Each structure stands twice: as structure tokens, then as C-alpha cells.
Amino acid sequence: MSTPTLYLPRDSRLHHLHPLTKLALIGLAIVAGATLPVTLWVIAVYLLILMPLAAWGKVLPAFLRSSLLLIWPFALSLTLIQGFFAPGEHILLQLGPLSLKLEGIQLAADYTARILVWLSAVILLMLITRPDQLMLALTERGLPRQIGYIILTALQIIPRFQQRAETILDSQRARGLETEGNLVKRLRALVPLVAPLILSSILELDERAIALEARGFTRAGPRTSLTTLKDTAPQSAFRWLSLIVMLLLILARAAGWMTA
Amino acid sequence: MIRLERFSFTYPGEDQPALSDLSFEVPAGQFYGLVGPNGAGKSTLCYALAGMIPHYFKGTLSGSLTVAEIDIAQSSLGELAGTIGLVFQNPFNQISGSRFSVRGEVALGLENLGVPRDQITDQVDETLEQSGLADLGERSPFALSGGQQQRLAIASILVMQPAVLILDEPTSQLDPVGTSEVYALLHQLVGQHETTVLIAEHKLERLAEFTDNVLVLNQGRLLANGPPKTVLTDPLIEEIGVQPTRYTQAARQARARGLILKKDEFPLTLQDAQEFFDDAAV
Amino acid sequence: MLRFESVHFTYPGGVEALIDLSLSIEQGERIALVGENGAGKSTLAKHMNGLLKPGRGRVLVNGEDTRRKTVAQLAHIVGYVFQNPDEQLFSNTVQDEVAFGPRNLGFSPQEVEEMVRSALEAVGLQAAASEHPYDLLPAQRKLLGIASVYAMDTPVLVLDEPTMGLDLHGTRMVSSLLADCFSAGKTVILISHDLDFCAEHVERYIIMADGAVQLDAGIDSAFDDPGLLERAGLEPPQLARLARALGIQETPGTVVDFLAMWEKHRRRRSS
Numbered sequence: 001m002s003t004p005t006l007y008l009p010r011d012s013r014l015h016h017l018h019p020l021t022k023l024a025l026i027g028l029a030i031v032a033g034a035t036l037p038v039t040l041w042v043i044a045v046y047l048l049i050l051m052p053l054a055a056w057g058k059v060l061p062a063f064l065r066s067s068l069l070l071i072w073p074f075a076l077s078l079t080l081i082q083g084f085f086a087p088g089e090h091i092l093l094q095l096g097p098l099s100l101k102l103e104g105i106q107l108a109a110d111y112t113a114r115i116l117v118w119l120s121a122v123i124l125l126m127l128i129t130r131p132d133q134l135m136l137a138l139t140e141r142g143l144p145r146q147i148g149y150i151i152l153t154a155l156q157i158i159p160r161f162q163q164r165a166e167t168i169l170d171s172q173r174a175r176g177l178e179t180e181g182n183l184v185k186r187l188r189a190l191v192p193l194v195a196p197l198i199l200s201s202i203l204e205l206d207e208r209a210i211a212l213e214a215r216g217f218t219r220a221g222p223r224t225s226l227t228t229l230k231d232t233a234p235q236s237a238f239r240w241l242s243l244i245v246m247l248l249l250i251l252a253r254a255a256g257w258m259t260a
Numbered sequence: 261m262i263r264l265e266r267f268s269f270t271y272p273g274e275d276q277p278a279l280s281d282l283s284f285e286v287p288a289g290q291f292y293g294l295v296g297p298n299g300a301g302k303s304t305l306c307y308a309l310a311g312m313i314p315h316y317f318k319g320t321l322s323g324s325l326t327v328a329e330i331d332i333a334q335s336s337l338g339e340l341a342g343t344i345g346l347v348f349q350n351p352f353n354q355i356s357g358s359r360f361s362v363r364g365e366v367a368l369g370l371e372n373l374g375v376p377r378d379q380i381t382d383q384v385d386e387t388l389e390q391s392g393l394a395d396l397g398e399r400s401p402f403a404l405s406g407g408q409q410q411r412l413a414i415a416s417i418l419v420m421q422p423a424v425l426i427l428d429e430p431t432s433q434l435d436p437v438g439t440s441e442v443y444a445l446l447h448q449l450v451g452q453h454e455t456t457v458l459i460a461e462h463k464l465e466r467l468a469e470f471t472d473n474v475l476v477l478n479q480g481r482l483l484a485n486g487p488p489k490t491v492l493t494d495p496l497i498e499e500i501g502v503q504p505t506r507y508t509q510a511a512r513q514a515r516a517r518g519l520i521l522k523k524d525e526f527p528l529t530l531q532d533a534q535e536f537f538d539d540a541a542v
Numbered sequence: 543m544l545r546f547e548s549v550h551f552t553y554p555g556g557v558e559a560l561i562d563l564s565l566s567i568e569q570g571e572r573i574a575l576v577g578e579n580g581a582g583k584s585t586l587a588k589h590m591n592g593l594l595k596p597g598r599g600r601v602l603v604n605g606e607d608t609r610r611k612t613v614a615q616l617a618h619i620v621g622y623v624f625q626n627p628d629e630q631l632f633s634n635t636v637q638d639e640v641a642f643g644p645r646n647l648g649f650s651p652q653e654v655e656e657m658v659r660s661a662l663e664a665v666g667l668q669a670a671a672s673e674h675p676y677d678l679l680p681a682q683r684k685l686l687g688i689a690s691v692y693a694m695d696t697p698v699l700v701l702d703e704p705t706m707g708l709d710l711h712g713t714r715m716v717s718s719l720l721a722d723c724f725s726a727g728k729t730v731i732l733i734s735h736d737l738d739f740c741a742e743h744v745e746r747y748i749i750m751a752d753g754a755v756q757l758d759a760g761i762d763s764a765f766d767d768p769g770l771l772e773r774a775g776l777e778p779p780q781l782a783r784l785a786r787a788l789g790i791q792e793t794p795g796t797v798v799d800f801l802a803m804w805e806k807h808r809r810r811r812s813s
Contacts, residue, residue, distance in 0.1 A: 297709040297710065297711060298679055298680070298681035298682075298707075298708065298709045298711070298712060299679045299681070349707075405579065405580075406579065429707075432706065432707055433706070433707075435578055435579045435735045435775060436735055436775055436776060436777055437578055437579075437775040438579075462709065465780065498710065501709045501710045501711040502709060502710055503709065503710040503713060505780060506738055506779070506780035506781045506784070506797065506800075507780060507784060509797050510781065510784065510797045510800050510801065513797050513798075513801060514801055514804075517801070519801065519804075519805065530780070530783055530784060530787060533784050533787075534784065534787040534788060537784070537788055537804060538788065540808075
């Protein structure tokens with residue numbers, strides 16, 4: 001069974017960066033995507049920063065595939081909604097009472113570009129960072145261990161949850177449960193499907209908690225770690241610099257220093 | 261190493277105790293089996309020995325239970341971790357879920373104990389080797405077969421070098437291949453370690469292979485405590501609802517039908533049974 | 543009754559689970575479907591009630607192509623007991639849980655009541671009829687899961703690991719339930735690693751490995767090929783091993799069979 005992480009192990013310099021440094025890079029791209037005033041500049045973040053980074057990390061094909069696969073539903077729906085319903089003067093196409101306007105298309109392009117940068121920045125982070133290392137870095141910096149644990153576990157348990165839901169569905173259908181048909185039929189089918197999922201998951205959680213207890217999960221006292229994260233002074237400096245740039249971008253945007 | 265004196269435990273809201281007036285001792289380094297029908301209290305006893313009772317599951321206790329000189333009731337789960345290990349039926353539910361490699365999973369317990377990193381690396385490597393998981397170290401724990409996952413669960417406990425290892429039907433959800441894998445690992449343990457082991461198991465043929473002694477539990481009470489060959493061939497076992505080996509059943513039936521007259525000791529294993537029937541044939 | 547004609551099945555991930563599998567099962571047969579986890583047993587069984595439809599080839603249930611039937615329709619013919627009862631039980635009482643299947647099949651309230659009663663009796667849970675399923679012991683939940691499908695009174699019953707986690711008492715309940723099925727002429731298919739149990743009940747072994755049937759035989763030749771058994775992750779049942787160790791030519795299923803064979807063997811040796 002696979003885990004729902006995108007992480008691709010590659011021997012690249014980017015992979016070997018400290019997880020917080022990668023997080024800073026991605027944070028920078030996200031803030032830039034939100035604050036840059038010109039659509040073209042936002043697209044440039046994708047083309048000239050994120051794509052080269054992905055290539056450097058030897059994950060470019062997966063990066064392009066995932067980011068383009070995820071963006072098209074946004075692109076399509078934004079174009080339709082903004083194109084037809086945003087106010088504007090330049091009518092490109094008239095369909096009965098509806099008119100497709102240039103201003104709307106431009107707006108849709110702008111939103112799409114920003115969403116593309118956000119989504120693909122997160123995808124890139126996931127492609128090049130092992131989730132447990134990222135969590136380790138965050139807990140070292142003060143994130144409560146329990147929260148890190150919950151996030152990581154959720155990542156790995158979700159596919160199992162899906163699998164169990166499928167088994168439950170199979171087992172009820174085998175007992176003649178009709179899952180197709182009108183709404184009433186389908187609603188009635190919900191209880192036999194959801195109840196065992198919840199009940200069996202509670203049983204499982206109890207066991208998992210016991211297994212963790214037996215391995216000292218709630219023990220008081222200092223902890224150590226098998227993996228150490230390599231950090232360097234330049235990386236630390238870069239993270240501070242990124243933080244300043246992010247703050248400057250936000251400030252500039254808020255104060256109206258940057259305009260299209 | 262394990263000592264119970266008149267130990268009883270009752271779950272909240274129940275009238276009948278789940279464990280009733282248990283007294284027995286398991287000497288250090290011994291391998292003990294635990295059998296009994298469903299609902300006899302085997303899992304409850306395993307939980308009590310590992311301190312999950314009363315520290316995770318609450319209830320009413322009486323008598324005393326000490327493991328490795330620790331009074332369980334006065335201790336805490338944090339203190340017990342690393343001293344008493346617990347492995348149970350479902351291998352999947354014992355995976356922490358927070359580690360993305362088998363190596364990381366095995367290391368988790370030691371990290372929680374605050375063991376220095378160099379020492380973790382050494383102990384993890386050694387344990388992976390011992391449990392036959394060395395080649396799978398970088399795999400996701402979720403990508404393993406049931407047998408491999410159960411070996412991983414055992415390795416994750418063994419790495420902490422516990423004085424006592426409690427296993428609650430560790431192979432009941434595995435196929436024969438997985439079961440053999442787990443037993444091969446346990447076999448190794450018997451020779452190499454001074455670990456004291458108590459295993460609940462209903463596959464009596466497996467227990468016969470290497471337990472020093474077997475405890476029989478029924479309705480929360482200890483019915484018998486003795487060497488496997490005596491205890492597991494006793495008709496009492498079948499009366500309380502434990503499936504004897506087919507060897508024992510065949511021999512006892514042969515005797516009951518008068519096909520065999522002289523024998524009073526019934527066979528437990530294939531080898532015993534072969535001798536039993538060969539002797540009778542002459 | 544059930545017919546597989548050159549069935550191929552590949553899971554969406556690309557795993558080929560069944561490869562050109564042909565098989566025919568007649569009414570009233572008692573079958574053990576055995577092999578290692580991942581050999582394709584469950585995939586095969588899920589084709590019998592239409593939970594899975596063949597990628598290529600066809601599966602006929604009572605002469606009808608499963609592709610033209612819904613699972614709910616096929617549930618009238620093939621009952622399927624899943625391995626883990628906790629992935630099925632949802633009702634507030636034991637009797638409601640057992641009534642779920644028969645109700646779905648459209649039986650009248652009186653019929654349902656009767657079916658529930660006899661199914662609970664078959665697994666010894668009459669006294670627990672009004673209890674909540676989750677207040678039962680795990681072993682009792684297992685029996686409840688079996689009863690809830692047995693109650694549907696289908697001509698074919700598939701049971702996935704019916705004895706897992708059961709003690710002698712529970713195993714005997716399953717045995718007597720199977721005996722009822724046999725005397726009613728039902729087709730029973732056990733998917734099980736518990737070959738000692740299978741040997742006491744079935745007459746035909748379908749041994750699977752790598753998505754194909756490796757051997758389809760009676761007990762006399764099912765355990766002859768050590769290489770195949772190794773590949774299928776199987777160990778012969780205890781009595782079969784004992785008979786072989788004693789030099790007995792036949793293979794016993796039950797203790798009674800064994801003793802008869804041993805007597806014959808002993809007489810032959812002494813004469």
C-alpha cells in the first residue's frame with residue numbers, strides 16, 4: 001500500500017537542504033504569488049523560479065504533471081465565471097444574454113496564475129521534502145510533538161481509511177444493500193457504510209495508542225532523534241533574508257508601493 | 261521476573277472480575293505460553309503485565325503484580341516503556357504511522373527514551389539484522405506484508421531491550437508464511453537473549469516447540485501451570501474450549517475406542533504422535 | 543452453479559490478480575480456496591457475487607453473466623462472509639444486524655424473523671439477540687458476522703477465514719453451521735489458512751498462487767507436491783502429516799478417517 005505523499009527521493013542539492021530552508025523558498029514563492037501586482041510577474045515566478053528549482057531537484061516531470069493536472073479545473077471554472085460575470089466593456093463573444101468580456105478573461109488569468117504559483121509551490125515542497133523530516137525540523141523549532149505526530153499519521157492512515165471504506169461497502173453490498181438509485185435509497189445506505197467505519201476506526205485508535213504507550217510516547221524527559229538535519233550558516237542567513245523579503249513584499253503591497 | 265500474588269482485576273461496570281485471584285511466577289529468561297478460550301482473560305492478563313492495566317484501562321485491582329521488580333500499579337507507562345514490551349494481534353495497528361521508513365519506525369522507542377544517537381544507530385542496525393528486516397530498512401512500514409509488519413512490531417519493542425516481552429496472539433491474523441516468519445524470530449530470541457517472554461497463542465503445535473511452561477486461563481482463573489507436554493495434552497484443555505492438536509485428539513480417540521490400550525501419555529507434536537502410533541502398531 | 547471462463551482481472555494499479563482462470567463449481571460442492579495472501583483468492587471470490595467483474599472472459603452464476611447483474615441481485619444467490627466483522631457490523635442490536643441481509647433480499651417480516659432466529663441459534667447467540675454488537679466479545683462478533691450472511695439462506699456461501707480468532711467452542715459452532723449448509727445441499731467455499739479445519743469439512747481443494755489455480759484436487763492428491771505447497775505458502779493439515787509420517791498411503795480429513803486408515807494400515811503391517 002502506498003502512502004499519499006508525493007515525495008520523490010533524488011540525490012540532488014535541493015533535496016539535501018534543511019527542510020526549513022525549503023520551506024522558506026516555497027514561502028517566498030507563495031508570498032510573491034499573492035503580492036506581485038502584475039500577472040506576468042506572477043507567471044515569471046512559476047517559469048523562472050519554481051520550474052528551474054524543480055529541474056535542479058530532478059523532479060521536473062513530476063512537478064509539471066502535478067501542477068498542470070491540478071490547475072486546469074481552476075483555469076476552466078475561473079475563465080467561465082469571471083469571463084461571463086465580471087464587469088467589463090470589451091465584449092469578445094455574445095451568447096444570447098451572456099457576454100464573454102476581455103476584462104473577465106484577464107482577471108481569470110491573473111487568479112489562475114496566482115493559484116498556479118501557490119499550488120505548484122506546495123507540490124514542489126512535497127516532492128523534495130520527506131514529511132517526517134519537515135515535521136522533525138518544525139518540532140525542533142517548537143511545534144508540539146503531538147501535532148507533528150497527528151499530521152504525519154493522518155498522511156499515512158488516510159489510504160488505509162479509504163481501503164477500509166471500500167471493504168465495508170463491499171461487505172454491505174454483498175448483503176444486498178442497494179447503493180444505487182434515488183436519493184432516499186442512497187441516504188438510507190449511509191448508516192451501514194459510515195457506522196462500521198467510525199466504530200472500527202475507534203477500536204483501531206485504541207490499539208494504536210497502546211502500541212505507542214508501550215514505546216514510551218508519553219514518557220517525560222528529553223528525546224533524541226535517529227535522523228539529524230544538516231543545517232549551515234548560509235542556509236540560516238538565507239532563511240532570514242527570505243523572511244525579510246516576504247515581509248517587504250507584504251508591506252509594499254499593503255502600502256500600495258507596488259502597482260500594475 | 262514476573263510475580264503475581266492473588267492478583268484480581270475488574271473492569272468498570274462489570275460484576276465479574278476479568279482476572280481472579282491469580283498467583284504465579286515466571287522466572288527470568290523463561291519462555292511461557294498462555295492458553296485459554298475466548299473471553300478467558302488472556303488479553304486482559306497481557307495488558308496487566310504490560311501495565312496498560314491500570315494505567316490505560318482503568319478498573320479495580322487487588323493483590324500485587326510485579327514485573328522486573330517494579331510494582332506495576334505504582335509505576336507509570338512512561339517508566340515501564342523499555343522494560344516491558346507488548347506486541348499484540350493486529351500488526352497494522354502497531355505501526356506508529358509517523359515514520360516513513362522501517363528504520364525510523366524501529367528507532368522511535370529509543371528516541372522516546374532519549375538514547376544518544378550513535379547508540380540508536382547501533383541498536384537499530386543490530387535489531388534490523390536480527391529480525392531479518394535489514395534489507396527493508398528504507399521501505400515504508402506500510403509497504404510490508406503482514407508477517408513483515410508483525411516482525412517490525414516485535415523489532416520496535418526488542419530494540420528497547422526490554423527485560424520482559426509480552427505477546428498477545430501475535431500470529432492470529434497472519435497467514436502460515438507470516439506465522440512462520442514470526443516464530444523463526446521468536447525462536448532466535450530464545451537462544452540469544454535473557455528476555456523473559458510470555459506469549460498468548462492458540463496454535464498449540466507452535467507453543468509445544470519452545471515454551472518452558474504453559475499457563476491455562478479460564479474465566480479469569482488460573483487452571484493449570486506446567487510443562488507444555490503435560491498441560492496441553494490434558495483433557496481439561498478441550499473441556500474449557502481450547503482446540504488441542506489433532507495429534508492429541510487422534511491419540512485420545514484411539515485410546516477411547518480401545519484401539520490402543522497401554523498408553524496414558526498423549527502426544528502433542530507430530531514427532532510424539534508418530535512414536536505413539538508406531539509403538540502401538542507393533 | 544458457478545463458472546469462470548478464461549477470466550482475467552487487473553486492478554486499477556496494474557496488478558494482475560487473475561490470469562486466464564477457468565473453473566467450474568457445481569451445486570452442493572464443499573470447497574477450500576487456499577493459498578498465500580495476495581495469491582488472488584479474494585479477487586476470485588469477489589467475482590462470484592459480482593463485487594468484481596472480469597476484465598476479460600466471463601463469470602456465470604446460475605448460467606447468467608455477472609456483468610449483466612447487480613451485486614444486490616447476485617446477493618440472492620451468493621452469500622459472502624467477510625473476514626473482519628468490525629468492517630460490517632452497524633446495527634444497534636444483534637438481531638437487527640442479522641435481519642439486515644434478509645430484509646434487503648425482500649423477505650417478508652415473518653420470514654425475516656424466522657431466518658434471524660435460526661441463524662442466531664446456529665451460532666449460539668440467541669441469548670444476545672437484543673444486545674449491542676459492540677458489547678460482544680470479538681469472537682462473538684465474528685460469529686455474528688457469519689450468522690448475518692447465513693441468515694440470507696443463499697444457495698452458495700463463501701466464508702473468508704471463518705475460524706480466525708475462534709476457540710474450540712466457536713469453531714464447533716461454525717462446523718455445525720456448515721453441516722447444516724451441507725445437509726441443505728448448499729455450495730460452500732471456505733477461504734482459509736486453517737487447513738486442519740478445512741480438512742474436516744471440504745472435499746475439493748483449489749490451491750492458488752500468482753493469480754492462477756495451481757491445483758484443483760481432492761484431499762488425496764492436494765498435498766502431494768511439496769514444491770507447490772511451499773510456493774502457495776501452505777503446510778498440510780496435521781493429520782495428513784501424521785498419516786504420511788506413519789507411512790499410510792491415504793490422506794485423512796478427520797480424526798475418524800485417520801483412525802480407520804491407521805487400523806487398516808496396522809492390520810496390513812501385522813499380517
